[in-house]
Structure formats: structure tokens, C-alpha cells
Amino acid sequence: MRVLPCGDAGLLVEVASLEEVLAAYAAFVERPPAGVTEIVPAARTVLLRVDPGTDLAPVAAAVRATTPRPGARPDAGHVEVAVRYDGADLAEVGELTGLGERGVVEAHTSQEWTVAFCGFAPGFGYLVGEDDRLHVPRREDPRTRVPAGALGLAGEFTGVYPRESPGGWQLIGHALDPVWDLRRTPPAVLTAGVRVRFREAR
Amino acid sequence: MKSLEVLETGPLATVQDLGRPGQAALGVGRSGAADAASLRLGNRLLRNDDDSAGIEVTYGGLAVRAHGDLLVALTGARCPATVAGRCVGSNSPVLLPDGAELRLGAPATGLRTYLTVRGGVDVAPVLGSRSTDVLAGLGPEVLAPGSELPVGPCPRRQPTVDLAPVPDPPSGEVQLRVVRGPRADWFTDEAFDRLTAAPYEVTNESDRVGMRLRGAALERVRSEELPSEGMVPGALQVPPTGQPTLFLVDHPVTGGYPVLGVVVTTDLGRAAQVRPGQTIHFKEMR
Numbered sequence: 001m002r003v004l005p006c007g008d009a010g011l012l013v014e015v016a017s018l019e020e021v022l023a024a025y026a027a028f029v030e031r032p033p034a035g036v037t038e039i040v041p042a043a044r045t046v047l048l049r050v051d052p053g054t055d056l057a058p059v060a061a062a063v064r065a066t067t068p069r070p071g072a073r074p075d076a077g078h079v080e081v082a083v084r085y086d087g088a089d090l091a092e093v094g095e096l097t098g099l100g101e102r103g104v105v106e107a108h109t110s111q112e113w114t115v116a117f118c119g120f121a122p123g124f125g126y127l128v129g130e131d132d133r134l135h136v137p138r139r140e141d142p143r144t145r146v147p148a149g150a151l152g153l154a155g156e157f158t159g160v161y162p163r164e165s166p167g168g169w170q171l172i173g174h175a176l177d178p179v180w181d182l183r184r185t186p187p188a189v190l191t192a193g194v195r196v197r198f199r200e201a202r
Numbered sequence: 203m204k205s206l207e208v209l210e211t212g213p214l215a216t217v218q219d220l221g222r223p224g225q226a227a228l229g230v231g232r233s234g235a236a237d238a239a240s241l242r243l244g245n246r247l248l249r250n251d252d253d254s255a256g257i258e259v260t261y262g263g264l265a266v267r268a269h270g271d272l273l274v275a276l277t278g279a280r281c282p283a284t285v286a287g288r289c290v291g292s293n294s295p296v297l298l299p300d301g302a303e304l305r306l307g308a309p310a311t312g313l314r315t316y317l318t319v320r321g322g323v324d325v326a327p328v329l330g331s332r333s334t335d336v337l338a339g340l341g342p343e344v345l346a347p348g349s350e351l352p353v354g355p356c357p358r359r360q361p362t363v364d365l366a367p368v369p370d371p372p373s374g375e376v377q378l379r380v381v382r383g384p385r386a387d388w389f390t391d392e393a394f395d396r397l398t399a400a401p402y403e404v405t406n407e408s409d410r411v412g413m414r415l416r417g418a419a420l421e422r423v424r425s426e427e428l429p430s431e432g433m434v435p436g437a438l439q440v441p442p443t444g445q446p447t448l449f450l451v452d453h454p455v456t457g458g459y460p461v462l463g464v465v466v467t468t469d470l471g472r473a474a475q476v477r478p479g480q481t482i483h484f485k486e487m488r
Binding site: 004005006007008009010012014037038039040041042043044045046047049052117118119120121122123124125163182186187188191192 | 223224226227228229230328329338339340381382383384385429430431432433434436437454455456461464465466467468
């Protein structure tokens with residue numbers, strides 16, 4: 001675990017893998033170091049933000065004294081997301097992975113995914129699966145317009161675009177229900193720690 | 203009910219309060235007034251709560267009409283201002299009688315002016331805040347002619363200060379204090395010295411999300427892709443072009459380019475007042 005400076009109101013904790021991010025995040029959420037106001041997990045890091053004016057040295061010491069909890073996930077519940085697998089890049093992902101279109105659908109629906117972190121846009125969850133069959137690169141040429149609900153793959157992640165935006169993920173389908181709805185509390189379905197099953201809707 | 207009717211907006215006018223902290227794990231950034239100290243000053247002059255919402259006006263041009271007698275204040279970048287055609291000053295409570303129009307010209311220095319109103323702008327909060335986050339598309343709509351902004355009930359406390367003596371945002375070169383960022387080691391040894399050696403110009407590609415800067419290129423020693431990581435306001439993120447972007451209040455919650463330096467929190471309001479064409483001299487704070 002490396003503790004990197006991030007201005008006068010933040011520390012960036014770097015670990016070696018996403019698995020370690022989840023372990024460290026679970027430990028920080030359970031027992032936040034004194035003064036920490038915000039915990040932002042990402043792919044290889046957890047950002048800890050404090051109120052401006054807080055002395056960062058004791059926060060850093062508390063971070064170093066934290067024992068990550070391997071295998072731990074903040075218990076955020078389970079959801080099922082109904083998907084129509086009709087994405088524009090489905091055939092290409094089938095080729096890239098060698099699984100074929102039906103194989104991609106099968107691989108996507110047969111594993112449990114966990115929301116590792118949110119970013120990019122409100123309610124955009126980065127989900128990791130249980131194996132690497134669906135690891136594909138981002139599109140070389142990002143789309144300027146990806147519709148809300150589009151289901152994509154990029155690197156080790158899958159995710160659903162909460163609203164229309166530009167985007168470079170390989171699109172394999174679309175979710176039938178919104179993953180971001182301000183009338184709900186919280187408005188995001190896919191928050192860090194939530195476990196997700198994708199179900200094929202025909 | 204009292205309200206403010208928007209007649210003209212200038213380049214950009216939004217409702218802002220102190221933002222929605224604590225929700226970054228949902229992918230929701232803090233947002234809020236870009237120059238929070240100026241919004242707070244306006245609220246203090248009117249004896250509002252600190253987190254009451256006001257209007258953030260970018261480069262003047264706002265015109266509003268009062269519905270009901272209102273007490274307002276202008277803080278931040280000083281614009282020539284009139285109420286019913288008569289000049290009024292900044293940093294001072296000003297009476298805006300029922301039916302009267304308040305009109306702002308362009309500021310001589312600085313970029314963002316705050317119009318606060320006694321009782322606060324009382325639009326519906328979204329996720330606990332009345333701030334418009336232009337990147338995330340959260341909060342009240344960007345103001346447009348015809349927007350009707352309800353004004354909340356007046357606080358019991360009476361205003362006690364006639365004028366707050368605060369300096370205007372500077373023209374010309376602005377100094378901002380910066381500390382080494384989390385990814386300083388992704389850059390050459392000279393990069394941070396270069397960042398602080400000569401000034402950077404603020405380009406037109408600047409908004410509440412960030413300010414794109416132009417100056418000496420900041421060279422990296424590591425060229426691989428950085429996995430997305432949490433970002434803070436004040437972060438100087440450097441894309442492969444070597445020209446830094448200074449993140450402001452509506453910055454993305456996570457970003458994928460390395461951060462060479464971070465402007466200290468107390469200087470962020472000053473940063474938000476620097477306009478395109480001005481230069482920034484970064485000074486290392488140890």
C-alpha cells in the first residue's frame with residue numbers, strides 16, 4: 001500500500017490490484033480514519049478526502065495502520081438487471097473473445113458481477129466479474145453519443161451508461177430499466193459493493 | 203411568494219450553493235459555487251444561512267426583475283450594476299423593490315459574480331444541493347430568460363454590515379500555490395520545476411469543470427495508461443499533449459491522466475476568478 005500526496009485535503013492510497021482496492025475500501029468504510037469525509041474507490045486506488053485544514057500526517061498514519069480485508073465487500077445487496085443483448089459491438093466482441101455472440105451472452109449472464117466503484121458520470125458503476133473471458137479493449141474510436149442504458153465492456157469491466165454521453169466502451173446490449181433515477185434514494189442502482197446478475201430479456 | 207425573474211443571463215448563469223459533498227462514491231461530484239468565499243460573503247451580508255443558494259454569473263450580463271421587495275447583494279467579480287437604472291455597488295446589501303430590474307454589465311476584472319438574495323434562491327434541491335453541476339447534468343437547469351426563481355423566507359436576523367471591504371479579483375498575472383501531486387513521479391524531474399518556473403496562459407477552453415492552460419509542455423517518463431483514479435479540485439491533470447488542465451468545482455470524480463500538482467484549497471476561489479487570456483504563475487508551497 002502506497003500513500004501518495006493529493007493536495008492539502010486528500011490522500012491517494014495506491015494498491016496493486018482491483019481486488020486489493022475492494023479489500024482496502026471495505027476496511028476504510030468500516031473504520032474511516034479520523035477526519036476523512038469522502039472515500040472514492042477506483043481501479044487501483046482509494047482516494048481519501050478530508051476537510052481542508054485537517055492535518056494529513058495522522059490520517060496517513062491511520063491509513064498505514066489499516067489492515068485491508070481481502071475478500072471483503074461492503075455489503076450492498078444484490079440486484080438483477082434485465083438486458084437485451086443487441087449491442088452494436090456484440091459481433092466484434094464475439095470475435096475478439098473467440099466466444100461468438102451467443103458465447104458472450106452466456107459468459108455475461110452466467111457470472112456474478114460486483115460494482116467496484118463509480119465514476120465517469122453519476123451512477124456509472126464499474127463492475128468486475130469472476131473471470132477474464134470478457135476482457136476486451138476499449139473501442140479505438142469512441143462514440144460521440146452512447147444512449148442511456150447501453151451495456152458495455154472495457155478492459156476488466158462491464159457497465160451501463162446512466163444517461164446519454166460520449167463513450168468508448170464496446171456495446172453489447174441495453175438494460176431495460178434505468179440504472180439512475182433521481183426519484184429513487186439512492187438514485188443509483190449500481191453503487192459500490194452491489195452484486196449484480198444480468199438476465200437476458202427476449 | 204417572492205421571486206426573481208430572469209430576463210437575460212450573459213454567457214452563463216447558474217444557481218449555486220456550497221455543493222453536494224460526500225457522494226463521490228456514487229459518481230456524484232461536489233460541484234457548488236466556483237468561488238465559494240464570494241458566495242459566502244454575499245450570504246453573510248444578507249444574514250442568510252451559509253449554504254443558501256445564489257446565482258453564479260459568468261462574465262456579467264445578467265438581468266433580473268424582482269417580484270416582491272427583495273434585499274440582494276453582489277459579490278465576486280465587480281460588474282457595473284444598476285437597479286431601476288441607477289448605479290449600485292458591490293459587497294453591500296442593495297434594495298431591489300418589487301418590479302425593479304437589476305442589470306449587470308461585464309466585470310472589469312475577474313470572471314464570476316454572485317447575486318445573493320435575502321432568503322436564498324429556493325429552487326428544489328437535487329441530492330441535497332441546489333447547485334448545477336454542468337458536467338454531471340445534475341441540479342437546477344442552467345438559467346435562461348424566463349426562468350422564475352422562488353425566494354425563500356427571510357431569516358430573522360437583520361443585516362448589520364453596510365459594506366464589506368474586499369479587494370477585486372486581480373487582472374494580469376495571478377499567483378496560485380501548488381504542491382506536488384500524486385503522480386509527480388510519472389513526469390521527468392524537470393517537469394514540476396517547469397510548471398512553477400514560467401506562467402501558464404488560461405485558454406478559452408475553460409469552464410466550471412476546469413481550465414485548460416497553455417505554456418511549457420510537461421513531459422512524462424511513464425507513457426502507459428493510468429487506470430482511472432479519484433480526482434480533487436485543484437488537480438493539475440496532464441494529458442499526453444503535456445499541457446495541463448486545472449480542475450475546478452465540476453471536475454469529474456475520477457480521471458485517467460496523471461496529476462503532477464495540486465493547487466491548495468484556499469487558492470481555488472481565486473483560480474475560479476482567472477479569465478481566459480490571463481496568466482497563472484504556480485508557486486510551490488512546501
